[in-house]
Amino acid sequence: GAVVSQHPSWVICKSGTSVKIECRSLDFQATTMFWYRQFPKQSLMLMATSNEGSKATYEQGVEKDKFLINHASLTLSTLTVTSAHPEDSSFYICSASQQGVSYEQYFGPGTRLTVT
């Protein structure tokens, strides 16, 4: 099956710093990638959808200047949390789908971000 990786799997950063999370599709071309956030004991909430080569579409209430998403290639999308604060501590999960198969979404293992 299709494999999606995320790096790092966990990261601790200090308040005010920025952190970048990578999402890679290892054996397929991901025309669309999705970024989700999950707080403890809660569900996954979609943050944004990115299509290769174009700007990401953010969900209502998600600050696009704080959560920078880049989908520069068909196998890599990055999420940068800028000026992180403790309330940004969460589990970030990406998923990817291929062109024309939008209902088939492959999830990465997630990245646990802790901001101190």
Add this chain to the structure above:
Amino acid sequence: AQKVTQAQTEISVVEKEDVTLDCVYETRDTTYYLFWYKQPPSGELVFLIRRNSFDEQNEISGRYSWNFQKSTSSFNFTITASQVVDSAVYFCALGPGNQGGKLIFGQGTELSVKP
């Protein structure tokens, strides 16, 4: 509005019991997809099943079975003879057919199977 409701927040059973996790969805789309995912403590989502709106056949996969009923907008998941390894959070999700693949997740049901 698109919505998924998993009314059961937590379920606790004893090993070998059967357990059903409920999922009710709302959508006005005629074409859509329904999913179930398992999220063990490690956090990684494990895909269990995908169903499209035109396929109402129930499905069985080992100890797992799914009952899809469009008339009641439900897509329930049953685990037969539960095992401790089934302990996890289970999410039902709706993929609207015209939304470019974005998924709407239910709140999840935390299943605890005790030995």
